[in-house]
Amino acid sequence: MASTVHDSPGTRPGYGQLLRTRGAWTFLLPGFLARQPFAMLTIGILLLVSDTTGSYGTAGTVSATAGVAMALFAPQAGKLADRFGQAAVLIPGVVVHAAAITLLTALALSHAPLWALLAAAVPAGASTPQIGPMVRARWANKLEGSPLMATAAAFESVTDEFTFVIGPVLATALCTNVHPAAGLAAEAALTLLGGLLFASQRGTQPQPHRPAAGAAGDGKRVSALSVPGVRVLAVVMLGIGTVFGGMQVSMTAFTEAAGKPDMNGLMYGAFAAGNMIAGIVCGVVAWKSSPQRRLLLAYPLLVLATTPLWAAHAMLLLGAVGLVVGLCIAPSLITGYTLVERLVPAGARTEAFTWLTGAVGLGQAAGATVGGQLIDGHGASAGFLVPLGGTAAALLVLLALRRALTPAPSSVVAARGVGHREPVAVD
Numbered sequence: 456m457a458s459t460v461h462d463s464p465g466t467r468p469g470y471g472q473l474l475r476t477r478g479a480w481t482f483l484l485p486g487f488l489a490r491q492p493f494a495m496l497t498i499g500i501l502l503l504v505s506d507t508t509g510s511y512g513t514a515g516t517v518s519a520t521a522g523v524a525m526a527l528f529a530p531q532a533g534k535l536a537d538r539f540g541q542a543a544v545l546i547p548g549v550v551v552h553a554a555a556i557t558l559l560t561a562l563a564l565s566h567a568p569l570w571a572l573l574a575a576a577v578p579a580g581a582s583t584p585q586i587g588p589m590v591r592a593r594w595a596n597k598l599e600g601s602p603l604m605a606t607a608a609a610f611e612s613v614t615d616e617f618t619f620v621i622g623p624v625l626a627t628a629l630c631t632n633v634h635p636a637a638g639l640a641a642e643a644a645l646t647l648l649g650g651l652l653f654a655s656q657r658g659t660q661p662q663p664h665r666p667a668a669g670a671a672g673d674g675k676r677v678s679a680l681s682v683p684g685v686r687v688l689a690v691v692m693l694g695i696g697t698v699f700g701g702m703q704v705s706m707t708a709f710t711e712a713a714g715k716p717d718m719n720g721l722m723y724g725a726f727a728a729g730n731m732i733a734g735i736v737c738g739v740v741a742w743k744s745s746p747q748r749r750l751l752l753a754y755p756l757l758v759l760a761t762t763p764l765w766a767a768h769a770m771l772l773l774g775a776v777g778l779v780v781g782l783c784i785a786p787s788l789i790t791g792y793t794l795v796e797r798l799v800p801a802g803a804r805t806e807a808f809t810w811l812t813g814a815v816g817l818g819q820a821a822g823a824t825v826g827g828q829l830i831d832g833h834g835a836s837a838g839f840l841v842p843l844g845g846t847a848a849a850l851l852v853l854l855a856l857r858r859a860l861t862p863a864p865s866s867v868v869a870a871r872g873v874g875h876r877e878p879v880a881v882d
Contacts, residue, residue: 472603476598479852480598482593488648488653489549489644489652490614491621492552492642492645493816494621495616495626495638495641497759497820498518501514501704502627502638503560504518514704515824515826519824520580523820524577525820526817530810531587532584535737537592541592541654548584549651552643552650553643556625558616559572560640581835593659623723626728634844645801683792685795688814691849692815693821695815695846697841697846698757698761698822698845698846699819699822700820700822700844701845702777703819709773712834713873722774725775727781727782733783734785748785756783758782760776761780761843765837766781819843825841
């Protein structure tokens with residue numbers, strides 16, 4: 456994530472210095488394992504259910520149900536983690552998630568009716584651990600007051616992008632080369648192992664942040680959604696989510712129709728790699744333009760990049776276009792998170808980040824559902840209209856309500872990580 460701090464050239468701390476922070480690796484490594492579900496869950500469900508039912512529309516619906524549940528419950532998980540501590544939320548959460556995934560897998564393999572699959576998908580999505588915001592909160596706890604916080608914010612965004620490279624490729628490879636259920640089995644195992652290891656590192660987690668009894672404003676905590684800019688950014692992230700969901704289901708169907716299902720991981724990997732590369736670049740650049748301006752420039756480029764997807768009928772051409780789409784996602788995604796840090800009061804930022812994360816998941820679910828229906832009715836290429844439609848609609852909202860993204864002068868603060876942060880003045 457690009458820093459909102461206007462450092463002079465050559466003074467910004469680098470990734471190497473950040474990663475030498477004492478104790479950082481104790482939560483980074485298990486955190487990386489435990490954050491894979493967000494990238495593996497929907498595509499794992501999609502691949503399993505499409506194999507057992509023969510319908511991309513049905514698979515997209517089940518996948519979407521898990522995505523919607525994840526989107527709706529993510530902000531609540533963030534609130535609970537702030538109030539009661541990360542371990543108190545994570546430990547029961549990852550156990551429930553693994554059990555729900557096991558149930559969903561068993562139902563799919565036994566060709567259970569759609570209503571049973573949907574019922575199992577709800578707890579599977581709702582219990583997905585919110586590791587990304589929790590890791591950011593640990594950085595804030597570790598580096599409070601340090602200039603390394605800006606670098607940590609960038610590093611976390613790059614890690615999120617990298618997750619979208621590793622997760623879908625791993626899930627696809629396991630489902631196509633081992634067993635249709637292998638992707639979800641790996642997702643559940645990584646969630647359980649990584650989540651428990653992450654929760655065990657109690658020395659780096661922030662202390663629970665409960666309102667003091669009788670304190671001013673007690674019981675009147677400001678919701679992140681009361682900030683107009685957050686609502687606009689949620690729509691922006693919803694559009695980005697449709698790209699992820701639409702690309703997943705459409706590439707799966709495209710490679711299947713071409714008789715090369717094993718190429719799906721490579722094709723989606725090219726798209727995700729472009730996303731990660733652009734994220735790395737965005738993270739190391741010391742931006743001089745405002746994040747509002749960057750978003751208004753980056754998002755139209757994303758819409759433009761998605762335009763030729765539906766017409767790319769050759770495998771190599773589709774991979775190249777997918778790479779370009781990936782390159783165009785990260786600037787919008789990272790800039791959106793940067794704007795949250797400028798628009799939202801410190802006490803509501805954890806919730807704001809989880810709302811945006813949830814919006815991406817919701818868009819991903821919607822993209823998979825609509826894309827699956829289009830594919831069933833009109834062929835594999837029709838699904839690629841979803842990323843175009845989703846981002847174009849979000850762009851209209853962004854342009855119409857762009858003034859909501861301009862923070863009041865007193866609210867322009869530097870990023871201090873997710874959760875329990877205090878504003879610091881910037882130039």
